[in-house]
Amino acid sequence: MTRHFLDRIAGEGAALNAFITIDEAKSLAQAKAADARIARGQAGPLTGIPVAHKDLFCAKDWLTTAGSKILGNFVSPYDSHVIAQFDRAGAVLLGKANMDEFAMGSSNENSHFGPVKNPWDLAAVPGGSSGGSAAAVAARLAPAATGTDTGGSIRQPASFTGVCGLRPTYGRVSRHGIVAFASSLDQAGALGKTAEDLAILLGTMAGYDERDSTCIDRPVDDYAAMLSGGVKGLRVGVPREYFTKDLAQDVAAPIRAAIDELAKLGAKVVEVSLPNQHLSVAAYYVIAPAEASSNLSRYDGVRYGYRAPEYADLNDMYRKTRAQGFGPEVKRRVLIGTYVLSHGYYDAYYVQAQKIRRLIANDFIAAFRDCDLIVGPAAPSVAFDLGSKATDPVQMYLDDLYTIPINLAGLPGLSIPCGFGNKGRPVGLQVVGNYFDEARMLRAAHAFQQATDWHTRVPKGFE
Amino acid sequence: MTWEVVIGLETHAQLTTDSKIFSGAATRFGSSPNTQASAVDLAMPGTLPVLNKGAVERAIRFGLAVGGTIAPCSTFERKNYFYPDLPKGYQISQYVRPVVSGGTVAIVVDGKEKSVSLTRAHLEEDAGKSLHEDFHGMSGIDLNRAGTPLLEIVSEPDMRSAAEAVAYAKALHSLVRWIGICDGNMQEGSFRCDANVSVRRAGEPLGTRCEIKNLNSFRFLEKAIEYEVRRQVDLIEDGGKVVQETRLFDPDRGETRPMRSKEDAHDYRYFPDPDLLPVEITSQWIDRVRSEMPELPAALRGRFEAKGISAYDAHLLTESREKAHFFARTAEATSAPMITVAHWVNGEVTANANTQGVAFDKLPVNVTSFARLLDRIHDGTISAKAAKEVLHAMAAGEGEPDAIIDKRGLRQISDAGAIESAVDAVIAANARLVDDYRAGKDKAFNALVGQVMKATQGKANPARAGEILRGKLKRG
Numbered sequence: 003m004t005r006h007f008l009d010r011i012a013g014e015g016a017a018l019n020a021f022i023t024i025d026e027a028k029s030l031a032q033a034k035a036a037d038a039r040i041a042r043g044q045a046g047p048l049t050g051i052p053v054a055h056k057d058l059f060c061a062k063d064w065l066t067t068a069g070s071k072i073l074g075n076f077v078s079p080y081d082s083h084v085i086a087q088f089d090r091a092g093a094v095l096l097g098k099a100n101m102d103e104f105a106m107g108s109s110n111e112n113s114h115f116g117p118v119k120n121p122w123d124l125a126a127v128p129g130g131s132s133g134g135s136a137a138a139v140a141a142r143l144a145p146a147a148t149g150t151d152t153g154g155s156i157r158q159p160a161s162f163t164g165v166c167g168l169r170p171t172y173g174r175v176s177r178h179g180i181v182a183f184a185s186s187l188d189q190a191g192a193l194g195k196t197a198e199d200l201a202i203l204l205g206t207m208a209g210y211d212e213r214d215s216t217c218i219d220r221p222v223d224d225y226a227a228m229l230s231g232g233v234k235g236l237r238v239g240v241p242r243e244y245f246t247k248d249l250a251q252d253v254a255a256p257i258r259a260a261i262d263e264l265a266k267l268g269a270k271v272v273e274v275s276l277p278n279q280h281l282s283v284a285a286y287y288v289i290a291p292a293e294a295s296s297n298l299s300r301y302d303g304v305r306y307g308y309r310a311p312e313y314a315d316l317n318d319m320y321r322k323t324r325a326q327g328f329g330p331e332v333k334r335r336v337l338i339g340t341y342v343l344s345h346g347y348y349d350a351y352y353v354q355a356q357k358i359r360r361l362i363a364n365d366f367i368a369a370f371r372d373c374d375l376i377v378g379p380a381a382p383s384v385a386f387d388l389g390s391k392a393t394d395p396v397q398m399y400l401d402d403l404y405t406i407p408i409n410l411a412g413l414p415g416l417s418i419p420c421g422f423g424n425k426g427r428p429v430g431l432q433v434v435g436n437y438f439d440e441a442r443m444l445r446a447a448h449a450f451q452q453a454t455d456w457h458t459r460v461p462k463g464f465e
Numbered sequence: 466m467t468w469e470v471v472i473g474l475e476t477h478a479q480l481t482t483d484s485k486i487f488s489g490a491a492t493r494f495g496s497s498p499n500t501q502a503s504a505v506d507l508a509m510p511g512t513l514p515v516l517n518k519g520a521v522e523r524a525i526r527f528g529l530a531v532g533g534t535i536a537p538c539s540t541f542e543r544k545n546y547f548y549p550d551l552p553k554g555y556q557i558s559q560y561v562r563p564v565v566s567g568g569t570v571a572i573v574v575d576g577k578e579k580s581v582s583l584t585r586a587h588l589e590e591d592a593g594k595s596l597h598e599d600f601h602g603m604s605g606i607d608l609n610r611a612g613t614p615l616l617e618i619v620s621e622p623d624m625r626s627a628a629e630a631v632a633y634a635k636a637l638h639s640l641v642r643w644i645g646i647c648d649g650n651m652q653e654g655s656f657r658c659d660a661n662v663s664v665r666r667a668g669e670p671l672g673t674r675c676e677i678k679n680l681n682s683f684r685f686l687e688k689a690i691e692y693e694v695r696r697q698v699d700l701i702e703d704g705g706k707v708v709q710e711t712r713l714f715d716p717d718r719g720e721t722r723p724m725r726s727k728e729d730a731h732d733y734r735y736f737p738d739p740d741l742l743p744v745e746i747t748s749q750w751i752d753r754v755r756s757e758m759p760e761l762p763a764a765l766r767g768r769f770e771a772k773g774i775s776a777y778d779a780h781l782l783t784e785s786r787e788k789a790h791f792f793a794r795t796a797e798a799t800s801a802p803m804i805t806v807a808h809w810v811n812g813e814v815t816a817n818a819n820t821q822g823v824a825f826d827k828l829p830v831n832v833t834s835f836a837r838l839l840d841r842i843h844d845g846t847i848s849a850k851a852a853k854e855v856l857h858a859m860a861a862g863e864g865e866p867d868a869i870i871d872k873r874g875l876r877q878i879s880d881a882g883a884i885e886s887a888v889d890a891v892i893a894a895n896a897r898l899v900d901d902y903r904a905g906k907d908k909a910f911n912a913l914v915g916q917v918m919k920a921t922q923g924k925a926n927p928a929r930a931g932e933i934l935r936g937k938l939k940r941g
Binding site for chain 1: 504507508509510511512513514515516543545547549552553554555606732734735736739740741742
């Protein structure tokens with residue numbers, strides 16, 4: 003099976019640029035070990051299954067670049083918790099997936115290793131930052147992939163490429179060994195073809211890890227066993243703020259149809275309100291850069307990673323290393339973050355943003371008194387064309403409008419394919435659950451997929 | 466013109482945890498470079514800090530010892546700046562909610578007691594070390610020390626002289642060792658001070674301060690402050706102004722020189738560390754730490770003073786827990802009065818310990834033997850002078866005091882007959898001194914006693930010899 007996917011990556015997948023690192027020998031050795039394990043009768047559901055990992059996860063002896071030149075030569079000396087969990091399950095590390103540099107981006111155009119293409123339309127972006135993971139699953143270059151979601155980096159590319167993507171509750175999966183972008187928002191999750199796949203993947207990744215102080219010690223549900231049961235009687239909330247002029251018509255229609263489908267399956271659709279939702283992008287683009295500016299200070303050319311070849315003195319070394327090592331989007335966010343934390347601006351920006359964050363979380367807490375799940379679009383549009391938003395960062399940031407509030411509140415959210423919009427590009431339905439309510443979200447998604455076939459569609463040329 | 470000196474100290478005490486404050490790496494001193502640095506200490510991508518509860522516990526211990534307030538919820542902040550030996554590009558420290566707020570430390574200067582108030586004591590991680598030698602124009606980085614837990618203890622600007630600052634630093638040094646949170650090894654940098662110094666004319670508002678960094682001995686602390694005070698006073702008297710800046714002390718030249726000015730000061734961009742949750746410090750936790758605390762020096766001083774020891778002696782006796790124990794156990798084991806024990810412990814024994822550079826629990830002389838020695842002074846067997854000799858011999862491993870006294874023939878002559886014959890001989894041989902004494906010259910008496918001591922090779926009990934001499938001269 004690993005051979006099969008390696009061949010697809012090198013063959014029809016090559017045009018997508020979905021991977022940064024492939025190491026056939028290592029992957030095949032793991033596959034062999036998995037075969038032996040299966041022969042011994044000790045196989046689990048993921049034993050021998052190849053999984054692509056976003057290049058943000060440290061994997062021992064693998065290049066781990068975070069999509070950046072500054073880590074372009076960094077071979078990790080250790081495994082992240084997530085990688086170790088997949089190892090334990092007997093999964094095969096198929097390759098390190100391309101991504102926006104340090105997970106900063108919504109189009110995968112910010113990778114030092116070149117943009118990823120959307121398998122549904124090579125002129126379109128696959129979304130970001132987990133664009134390589136999403137494209138790989140959509141083009142069937144990998145049966146499953148991991149991703150991280152700081153502001154929508156799993157759900158938005160899942161939506162753009164017509165696959166399923168889940169961001170769990172903050173603290174459900176350990177961040178140990180994940181190159182940090184914004185610590186209070188980063189969360190690892192998974193991308194797969196079906197809700198059922200997501201359930202198996204999450205069951206493998208989730209769990210307490212004492213090496214991450216923000217990881218929560220709480221039993222992990224048996225997500226796969228809890229898939230059945232349908233949505234009968236489930237209260238599905240639709241925020242009245244969701245269907246505005248910000249939402250493209252070609253997205254709105256399939257989303258409404260999907261909500262109708264859920265109602266048809268027995269869910270009770272109720273209107274809820276998230277009144278502070280419009281503040282979320284602004285708050286996010288203060289908090290995330292603030293944390294990033296500090297998190298990325300360690301890339302200074304002193305101990306590992308890229309160092310400028312020529313420099314006059316220490317400060318010159320810092321300046322040149324970081325000027326040459328970071329791409330423009332990363333620099334922009336480091337500058338924003340440094341600015342909002344500076345003396346005299348901290349209260350006006352950082353403290354205010356934290357207050358907004360609290361208001362947004364409170365909106366959700368209130369909404370979940372009236373419903374069990376919240377549904378809506380994962381992104382305001384279908385995948386846009388490569389290069390079309392590259393020069394307008396604010397327009398790019400606004401693309402995260404539907405995903406960011408969930409990160410600010412620390413909630414779980416997933417996206418499943420629910421139709422197609424303009425140019426035959428996929429549309430994703432976002433399902434948001436209450437804290438640690440992943441099992442209910444997956445159950446609803448599974449019920450939807452039992453009744454529809456959007457998730458079975460494969461882009462042309464990748465069947 | 467009278468100048469008032471205003472000093473506040475920031476002290477870094479390295480905590481005695483076996484592992485670092487946010488990683489599992491060891492904190493031992495002196496290992497080969499970078500052998501005690503884990504992936505977390507190296508700030509490898511994806512690594513996260515995990516708080517060592519032992520460090521928090523030591524901070525609580527300190528808070529209780531100084532009577533400060535322990536925060537029920539304490540938070541960690543990041544202090545951001547670039548330096549090669551600061552691997553993450555930020556130091557995890559505490560800014561808004563330190564573990565300890567307030568508290569006081571008692572000092573004695575020139576026999577007068579004074580209380581120095583504390584602002585706060587917070588936890589933070591140490592940086593690594595830059596090695597500028599041996600690398601042919603490059604610098605080496607040793608990250609063994611990176612992540613070592615520190616308690617930064619900040620005083621109010623309550624000290625008014627270098628002597629007070631040194632007394633405070635010593636009292637703090639003694640206290641952190643007493644409660645077992647810091648080994649106090651100043652050579653290894655386990656205890657170091659930054660001094661904030663300013664001067665003002667009496668009655669005026671506070672002057673501009675300068676901070677002198679990294680003073681790692683009490684002597685340097687004293688010299689640096691004295692130099693800095695002189696520098697500031699001279700500057701102002703010459704019509705100049707003190708500029709707020711950070712200065713370094715050069716021990717070889719005995720002067721401070723500028724390191725960076727206020728304009729160059731970093732904007733540290735403090736913000737709450739999102740990788741660490743706030744630490745909840747419950748009253749149960751505080752109670753448990755309290756129940757494990759040793760009796761504090763202040764309480765012990767109170768007990769000593771109640772038994773007639775002076776405040777000054779009591780302060781000296783409680784310099785360290787080991788010394789106080791040595792004193793208390795000796796006092797219990799000897800028939801000599803407590804004041805004698807105090808004088809001997811603070812005097813000769815301390816001097817010996819200092820010369821040999823050993824702590825009171827590592828003295829070559831044990832409590833039982835030392836108590837025997839004091840018994841011999843008290844019962845008149847030997848003179849104080851001879852006792853010093855015996856103590857040295859004991860320290861040199863020559864055995865028990867009684868054996869040494871016998872072997873060296875140090876027993877005093879208290880026998881009246883023996884002393885009398887010596888006195889008679891001295892009176893007969895020193896007619897002039899005898900006449901002088903009788904003519905009212907008291908000095909002559911001391912000279913006569915001296916002669917008796919000389920005649921007995923110093924073995925006569927001087928008090929007895931004096932008595933007998935006085936008696937004979939009166940009678941004659």
